[in-house]
Amino acid sequence: MLLLLKFDSKTIKKPIISTATLETKALINILRANVGARRGEMVVEVDDSKAKEVEEVFRRFGVEVIELKDAVVKDEEKCVHCGLCISICPVEVFRFDENWKVVADTEKCIHCGVCTRVCPCNALSLPIHSL
Ligand code: SF4
Numbered sequence: 001m002l003l004l005l006k007f008d009s010k011t012i013k014k015p016i017i018s019t020a021t022l023e024t025k026a027l028i029n030i031l032r033a034n035v036g037a038r039r040g041e042m043v044v045e046v047d048d049s050k051a052k053e054v055e056e057v058f059r060r061f062g063v064e065v066i067e068l069k070d071a072v073v074k075d076e077e078k079c080v081h082c083g084l085c086i087s088i089c090p091v092e093v094f095r096f097d098e099n100w101k102v103v104a105d106t107e108k109c110i111h112c113g114v115c116t117r118v119c120p121c122n123a124l125s126l127p128i129h130s131l
């Protein structure tokens, strides 16, 4: 399960990730972090069997938690298969198929948002827009 965590000025300074790990014994894999002095966002990966427990710890500390169930969406009518998203995605979500059409393996998406900003046809979108 991928979780988007949103920290505000109160929660940003607390050792929440380590507390959640110690309390639940879950392995929390940080896929993306954008953390400043006053607020921050993080995408973490947690085993499905531990996700609810971990979420409870985050929420107890006042962190906003959003389950990321839907990954990047590609509008097939807009896509011209230029391949730009293939070169820019950090986790190789996109590839050419045998007919040189760009296809997406959306399960790998870590919601970084880079592809949505570079696609020349506005064919890519994320269900939740972040920082
Ligand atoms: S960058 Fe946009 S138009 Fe180009 S292949 Fe990717 S989705 Fe299609």
Ligand code: SF4
Binding pocket: 072, 088, 089, 090, 091, 092, 093, 108, 109, 110, 111, 112, 113, 114, 115, 116, 126
């Ligand atoms: S949002 Fe980031 S990780 Fe997801 S497909 Fe786009 S570039 Fe790849």
